[in-house]
Amino acid sequence: MPEAPSKSDYLIGVDLGGTKILAGLFTPGLKCLGRAKTSTKADRGPSAVIERIARCVQDAADECDISLKQVRAVGIGSPGAIDPENGRVLFAGNLGWKDVPLKRELEKHLEIPVFLQNDCNVCTLGVQEVELESKPRNMVGVFLGTGIGGGLILEGKLFTGFNRTAGEIGHMVLEVNGPKCTCGNRGCWEALASRSALFRQIQEAIRDGQKTVLTEMLGSDLKDLRSGDLRKAIRQGDKFIAHIVEEAAKYTGIAVANLINILSPEAVVIGGGVMDALESEMMPMVVANAREHAFPGSDKGVKIIASKLGDDAGITGAAVLARRESR
Amino acid sequence: MPEAPSKSDYLIGVDLGGTKILAGLFTPGLKCLGRAKTSTKADRGPSAVIERIARCVQDAADECDISLKQVRAVGIGSPGAIDPENGRVLFAGNLGWKDVPLKRELEKHLEIPVFLQNDCNVCTLGVQEVELESKPRNMVGVFLGTGIGGGLILEGKLFTGFNRTAGEIGHMVLEVNGPKCTCGNRGCWEALASRSALFRQIQEAIRDGQKTVLTEMLGSDLKDLRSGDLRKAIRQGDKFIAHIVEEAAKYTGIAVANLINILSPEAVVIGGGVMDALESEMMPMVVANAREHAFPGSDKGVKIIASKLGDDAGITGAAVLARRESR
Incomplete structure (x- = not known):
């Protein structure tokens, strides 16, 4: 007797960030039916944040008139070092968390299976599953945001390595005597190319007397500066900001070439807030530099593209994680 | 009835290089019983070289009073881009080869199954199988010689990726405005750290008036300079050579950190002629720089060690390849 389609096959994907929590309700076919969003309030501590996650999950389901009983599993992408087997956030600097049993606590609240992974790994799963028609067996996801992170899919599976830290691509050294990084x-x-790096370079140059339309737009302290403001400045003809962004794109291209040389992936997909805001300004230069620096032959047929998932990358990937792990 | 131990379970591993061919006869337990060596004579063209390989294989067997009929399979590591499935050397600059059906031609000569892989991949297999007791599921082999190459073992298997070029680690950019590489x-x-790079730096400095004991040892043109001469110079107190080697070790440490950040391997094992000659001069600095540059937590428990296989890495790894593929 063929199994009847179950009414409890919905999935919820959660994107846990330092400032906000996003949750999305998905069909088994990964169509997003509704979203919910709340602030993280990390300063209130892990228990309070976990309660907020649970509420956000319920809000996403409620938004779509779905009860949690109809949800098969919840996937969650968290920043920091993760132990997926035991569902623990080992360390997450921007949450102030150390060894938090997120899976277990969230399951107590929700009474549904919860699956946990690092946020960049989760986003890479999302890109592979819903964004790339070829579903490449070997790919790298790159996320340019406040920091730079990545995820690796090798031979069809998320690859995390011996210490589960594979994909810490943002700390690849590209310039031995380059600017100081937060890692020391x-x-x-x-x-060289994260949002923090771009903003730091701009602020330092302004302090040294550099003129830019950004100060006209936002005041001399650049309060509330966002990646999108850089795009606006470039479109208004600000050559200084264009140069800063071009340099970041050049370094990103070289880093992508390094990843291609080391891993020979079929696709390198670049997402994150900086790329979402500056895709048309950055991508041509990223691709040109990646091709120029890849070892001859190693980039043949390799796709180097910007992700279109934007803010949905996290919740989509988390839903993919929930689907894979609850099978 | 238990299977009787077969008399035809010997293995032969071949290390094909630009200047010499090495072959070794191994027991099924990977003990080397004898070796043979001949010059490559690449200028005579592929057919002549393949004949020389066949003769070298026969010599290795003959040396041990073994007939080729008692040999189960031959493994061969070749420089360049390899298509292992079809047994073809797609491109090998230092042999002057383009699309040579090495497996098929060698099988015609020997009438034994032949298995082909890239030389650095083969050496990495050898290190994993016979050198590391823990047989790590995730490891990187690094080979510092005339150039720098590598091999990746991920989740227990040789990983070659989409274009079969994974492990081209020598062309990882570490210094965007650094010295020009042969790749352009x-x-x-x-x-920054290969034998060619070290020799180039030394020769340039001598041209600029730098004093070194190497010119006393070898004459001002440094004819026949070898990696071992650098060790001798350092042991005679040559601070200039010590500095050149230290810089190479520093860059190597940073590159190892990049590999650890990206791949989270359990072990990074470094071999090749430069490391064989300069292990005690380089390794402390390599390890210190790798640990300093690895992202916190990612190098925990990771072994960073020099290979002891020396010249035997290639033939040993090739025998491992023959054993795995002929099972």
């Missing part, structure tokens, strides 16, 4: 080293990709 | 880019690891 110099010249990491993250110190 | 600047600041590749290979341009």
Whole structure:
């Protein structure tokens, strides 16, 4: 007797960030039916944040008139170092968390199976599953945001390695004597091309007397500066900001070439807030530099593309995780 | 009835290089019983070289009073881009080869199954199988010689990726405005720490008036300079050579950290002629820089060690390949 389609096959994907929590309700076919969003309030501590996650999950289901009983599993992408087997956030700097049993606590609240992974790994799963028709067996997801993170899918599976830290691509050194990084080293990709790196370079230059339309737009302290403001400045002809963004794109291209040389992936997909805001300004330069620096032959047929998932990457990937793990 | 131990279970591993061919006869338990060696004579063209390989294989067997009929399979590591499935050397610059059906031609000569892989991949297999007791599921082999190459074992298997070029680690850019590399880019690891890079730096400095005991040892043109001469110079107190080697070790450490950040391996094992000659001069600095540059937590419990296989890495790994593939 063929199994009847179950009414409890919905999935919920959660994107846990330092400032906000997003949750999305998905069909088994990964169509997003509704979303909910709340602030993280990390300063209130892990229990309070976990309660907020549970409420956000319920809100996403409620938004679609679905009861949690109809949800098969919840996937969640968290920043930091994760132990997926035991469902623990080992360390997450921007949440102030150390060894938090997120899976177990969230399951107590929701009474549904919860699956946990690192946020960049989760986003990479999402890109592979819903964004790339070829579903490449070997791909790298790159996320340019406040920091730079990545995820690896190798031979069809998420690859996390011996210490579960594979994909810490943002701390790849590209310039041994380059600018100082938050990790303590110099010249990491993250110190050259993340949002923080771009903003730091702009602020330092302004302090040294550099003129930019950004100060006209936002005041001399650049309060509330966002990646999108850089795009606006470039479109208004601000050559200084264009140069800063071009340099970041050049370094990103070289980093992508390094990843291609090391891993020979079929696709490198670049997402994150910086790329979402500056895709048309950055991608041509990223691709040109990646092709120029890849070892001859190693980039043949390799796709180097920007992700279109935007803010949905996290919840989509988390839903993919929930689907895979609850099978 | 238990299967009787077969008399035809010997293995032969071949290391095909630009200047010499090595072959070794191994027991099924990977003990080397004898070796043979001949010059490659690449200028005579592929057919002549393949004949020489066949003769070298026969010599290795003959050396041990074994007939080729008692040999189960031959493994061979070749430089360049390889198509292992079809047994073809797609491109090998230092042999002058383009699309050579090495497996098929060698099987015609020997009438034994032949298995082909890239030389650095083969050496990595050898290190994993016979050198590391823990047989790590995730490891990187690094080979510092005339150039710098690598091999990846991920989840227990040789990983070659989409274009079969994974492990081209020598062309990882570490210094965007660094010295020119043979690949056309600047600041590749290979341009900073390979034997060619070391020799180039030394020769340039001598031209600029730098004094070194190497010129006393070998004459001002440094004819026949070898990696071992650098060790001798350092042991005679040559601070200039010590500095050149230290810089190469520093860059190598940073490159190892990049590999650890990206791949989270359990072990990074470094071999090749430069490391064989300069292990005690380089390794402490390599390890210190790798640990300093690895992202916190990602190098926990990770072994960073020098290979002890020396010249035997290639033939040993090739025998491992023959054993795995002929099972």
